Amino acid sequence: MLHEYLTPHSRSATPSIHKGVTVPVAAPPTVPVQPRRAGSVPLRHVVPNLFRDPARTLVELGERSQGEVVKLSLGAFRPYLITRPEHLQRVLREKSDNYVRAGDGLQWRPLKRLFGDGILSDGDYWKNSRHVLQPLFTARRVDSLVDRLAEAIEEVVDELDEPARAGQPVDMGTVQARIVCSAIMRVFFADKISVPQAMRIMEAQDAIAWSVMPRLLVPWAPLAMPMPGDRAFRQAVQLIDDTVLPIVRAARGTAETDGDDIIATLWRGRTEAGGRLDERQVRDDTVSMVATTTETTISVLTWLWPHIAQDEQIAERLYEEIDRVVGDAPVRREHLRELRYTRQVLDELLRLYPIGWLFPRRALEADVIGGVRIEAGATLVVSPLITHRMSAFWDRPEVFDPDRFDPEQVRNRHRYAHFPFGGGPHQCIGMHLFYLEAMLIVATLLSRFRFRLERQALPGIKVAAALRPLQRVEVTLQPVRSVSA
Ligand code: HEM
Incomplete structure (x- = not known):
């Protein structure tokens, strides 16, 4: 039991839980005059489980910490686990200058071999890329692109009529990959990357997500030490470079006169100091943007189908809202603000x-968090997967319940109890795009079809660079008109 490793002070700090109500997060413990040392969790007991069932093991670590800052200890590598919303706010926002992403730290070091130095790094490279890319993803700009995204989504959804008529099952992971790639490549990459190329890159990303896992779970292993997955990782990065580099180079010549797709913007963009990004950084940012604009939305939406298959009431509320707001018209911008329950479902996913x-x-420098001394150079583990499933902050955390996101409950909850998009200066630039695109996809699919899952049980979580279901999500589709006829 972790209690053995926690101080009495930390044990008394657990907030109370009220059934059926979102738990307002308790005020942080007052900072003692003398910062104390963190309680320590020896990881040697959990490493085997970390490989067997990473999601469950990580959540258990969070539960055991009870929201206190604890040290996860395995030999020389001893990162702090930060789970409490107030502590997260300090790390990600209030003291973000002190808590850097550090491209060579933990998860970033293995992934740096793919993403290089750009928007997913830190320091000047990050600042320059963020400055150039952010204007492409403001709420106003993304709003103005909604109808174009909707049309691209509709075209791919049309292709589902045939398997629906034939009663043939479809794999939702693949369907969503095609939908997202078609919409994003057209609207954000001006078709410079074709859909088949994007699908190939996604396959390579999938291989990377999987092959990098041993390094994510054993982050103290030096890169020079061979590990399982290294070869597959290198091959996949090579495939991505072989696809992306020629496209990036070809786009250079026309960038000044092209529209504002991502690659032209990267070439044309000026940093705050008035400089340009060089070819390596345009490559790094293009690869980062292909990954973030695709894998994210696809992974999250894949979980929708097993959950609505599990809970008929939630499915019915979703169908009712979409039927009422959209009916059999094509989904357009004006529908989205009415799709309030759909948005709550996305937040719960x-x-x-x-x-x-x-x-x-x-x-970078020593600090005190929740009364615990953090030394300069320490690594901090920040994980929404852990905080979002801790009973200290959520009532019945394992239950899928979109009502947690009705406005009243959201108002009563700490901003960092739910932080899927991070926070502070590194907050996700794609947040607004995600909500609009995901609502378009869900509303387009559900206004056309009802879904029956081939396999009813909720899949386990495949923890890799993203969180995908362990098993394929196969469904058969029934056209809505034939249901209501
Ligand atoms: C389910 C959807 C998504 C989730 C859960 C998500 C999550 C996150 C998180 C947690 C971060 C912060 C990482 C950190 O603080 O170190 C982040 C950053 C980022 N996200 Fe997303 N993301 C999603 C979708 C997208 C989309 C659609 C885009 C496309 C534009 C995108 C682009 C980015 C970029 C470029 C960053 C780096 C921002 C920076 O460091 O300045 N994300 N995302």
């Missing part, structure tokens, strides 16, 4: 499956 499930930080 993001609570249980926050695909950015781990984003560590490194402390």
